[in-house]
Amino acid sequence: MKGRLEDRIFDGVNYLLLSLIFFVTAYPFYYLLVTSFNSGTDALLGGAYFWPSDFTLENYKTFFNDSKWLSALFMSIARTVVGAVTGVLFTCLVAYGLSHKGLVFSKVYFSLVIFAMYFSGGLIPYYVVLRSLGLLNSFATYIIPGMLNTFFLLIAISFFREIPNDLKESAWMDGASELKIFYRIILPISKPLIATMALFVGVGHWNSWLDSAYFVRAEYLRTLSYRLIEIINQSRVPQEAIEAAAGASSVTSYSLQVTAMIVSIAPIICVYPFLQKYFVAGIMLGSVKE
Missing domain, CATH: 1.10.3720.10 (MetI-like)
Known part of the structure; x- marks a missing residue:
């Protein structure tokens, strides 16, 4: 019983640490995803941390309707x-x-x-x-x-x-x-x-x-990477100028920048699972038997 209790405590601490590490590493990407589906003007006010407070698809519409992107x-x-x-x-x-x-x-x-x-x-x-x-x-x-x-x-x-x-x-x-x-x-x-x-x-x-x-x-x-660097450099202006420019539209340079990041990250995330199984595969599995 003592051994089982120690094992449970050890497993609980491990799961707690792993959950904390997962949250710290995964939340930044999740926050970008939430911001990309949130109104740009509303995102400037803050408060959208776990779900969009003003859900919209305008950021993605603006991105995919722009021939440059x-x-x-x-x-x-x-x-x-x-x-x-x-x-x-x-x-x-x-x-x-x-x-x-x-x-x-x-x-x-x-x-x-x-x-x-x-x-x-x-x-x-x-x-x-x-x-x-x-x-x-x-x-x-x-x-x-x-x-x-x-x-x-x-x-x-x-x-x-x-x-x-x-x-x-x-x-x-x-x-x-x-x-x-x-x-x-x-x-x-x-x-x-x-x-x-x-x-x-x-x-x-x-x-x-x-x-x-x-x-x-x-x-x-x-x-796409160059366009991301370009819009990041363009977005380095005073906050008052961003808010003034965003008054006529719900899409801001920051929300468009985040949307472009999500679009650039998505293909790599989709391709990686299909290649991961080969990383641990044996090189000569079943090819030669001596």
Whole structure:
């Protein structure tokens, strides 16, 4: 009985701490959601903490009726999808080539990768390189520089080296080429690696705004993250000016900013559960039995 009482007390303290941590981490997102469904002018007065005090859909109507925001949303989606696919594919291709133990000049290649991972030329040399390659003010500015991720390259190399050679040797005996082995054997059993890379590379593309601010000029190439930074900077005006501007409309710059945050967060929250199951999956589960 004493042991059961101690276990119950221990479990109760754990549940209490976990509930507190969950509330502290989840409430900011919930508050943004409440504010996005609340009237902008009413939100300036405060008081809407757990549910909208003046429920409205005007914030979302204003967001989705604005061609500037819709263009930015489409550009972020296109950039994230294309950037994640090309980044994962190209990084895995390079990693698969470098994972071969008999590769000539492998030490030189690894030295270059590690040097590139730890050292950068800076913003101005990076701009000069993009200009010399003709990548400025184009969609390729978002995609080509991120096609090779040096951090995940090293992880993928270690991952591929753990794959038994029996799989590749059996394919070689059947006359399969290296590319066929890569696409038909290596990639299908590398879902945990691919899912992890796709999530982090995709989130990096989705949240990136610096390249949209410095390397493109066309408005249709602006991303959602850049528009968020733009409206955040525009909203840094005195409170009296905000209230005066909001007098004729229930939508304020703050409520529109919060709505844009919810829209930008929603895709990541929806995609993550589908990739989470691969994070803990075994790499060689059922592929080789010795």
